[in-house]
Amino acid sequence: MSRILITSGPTREYLDPVRYLSNASSGRMGRAMAAAAMAAGHSVVIVSGPVEVDYAAGAEVIPVVTTQEMLDECLKVFPQCDGAIGVAAPCDYRPASVAPQKLSKTGRSTRLELVQTPDILATLAAGKTSQWIVAFALETEDGRSRALKKLYEKHCDLIVLNGPAAIHSRETAVEVLDPDGRVVASLSGAKDQVAREVFRIIQERLIHRQRATDD
C-alpha cells in the first residue's frame, strides 16, 4: 500500500474580503483520482482548494484557500508520501496586495498588480527523495508541447494533458505523456472511468517500479 498526496480543486487569491481570482475547477477529477487510488488499496491525503464536491469517505482531506497554503500543506505531508498527483488548478498569480476591507467602486477603470505564486509540484520535486510525481496540465493550444515543457520544469514522471472541455464536466478526454515525449495513453469518457485508467498507468509505471526498487 502506498500513501499518495493528491492536490485537487482550484485555489483562490483574494483582492479584498469578497473578490478573488480563481480557476475553473470543480474538484471532480481530483475526487475521481482519489477514489481510484483508494479502490486500488492505497491511502490518500487530499489537499483541496474550495470545492463543493464531497471526497470519498476514508480520504484525509486538508482544505486550503490560496496557492501558498496549498504548497505549505503539501510540503508538510509529502515527506510521508510515496508519490503525488497534482490534479489541482492552483492560481499562478495573486494580487500584490490584499485590501483589508471591501473595495468600493470608483466609477473608473483600474489596474490590478499581480505577482506570480510558487509552483507547487516543482517545489515538491525539488525536495523529493524516492517519490514519483504526476502532473495534470490543462492547455487550450499547443497541448502536447506545453504539457511536456511543464513535465520537464516540474520534474514529473508523467503528465496528464486535458483541454478546457473537461472543466466542470463529468466527462473528459486526456493524453498521458511520459518524459520521453511519448503518448502513453489517450483516454476519454466519464471522469471516474478515465481516472481509473490513468491510475492503472501510475500503478504499472511508477508504483510497481518503486516497489521493485524498494525490495
Next chain:
Amino acid sequence: MSRILITSGPTREYLDPVRYLSNASSGRMGRAMAAAAMAAGHSVVIVSGPVEVDYAAGAEVIPVVTTQEMLDECLKVFPQCDGAIGVAAPCDYRPASVAPQKLSKTGRSTRLELVQTPDILATLAAGKTSQWIVAFALETEDGRSRALKKLYEKHCDLIVLNGPAAIHSRETAVEVLDPDGRVVASLSGAKDQVAREVFRIIQERLIHRQRATDD
C-alpha cells in the same frame, strides 16, 4: 400572486479560458429568498451565476456567467415581473480584454486592466414602471451608510445589509433598511429562516401596497 425576479450567486469575469475574477457567493441566500417567495404563493424567475446549489423545483432558473449576461437576462424578464430582489454578488469589474487562449506564466509580475461592469439593479430601476426593487449589500465597514448610499444610487425600495460572515455559511445576520434610513428589522439565524422574515417584510411593505395601488 406576483411574479418576482431574483438574481442569485456570483458572476465570473474570465481573463482567459481558465482564469476568472469572481466574488465569494454560494447562491444559498438567493435559493432561500426564492423558496420564501414561492412558499408565499408567488412565482419566481431566478437569474443565477455559476453555483452548486440546487434551486427549488418549480423555480424558473436562467443560468448566466458574466455580469453583462446577468443584466441582459434581467432586462428581458423584468418587464413581466412585479418586483426584483437582487441577492446576486455580480462582479463590478471585468478584465479590459479576454485572452482567447490560456495565458502562459511569464515568470514576472504583471498587471490586469479592469473596467467597471454595468450596475444591474440601477439599470433595472432606470427602466422600471410600477415595480419594486430590493437590493442586498455586503459590506465589511461603515455598513449602514454604504448600504443606504447603494439604496439611493440603485433607486431601491429596501436594502438588506449583511456582513462577510454570511459568505458560504448556512447562517447570516442582516439589517433591513428603508429609504428613510430606518432599520426596519435586524434578523439573524439560518439563511432559510432569515429569508422568510425578509420576504415577510417585502410582502407587507411592497407587495401589499403595490396590490392596493393596482386596485
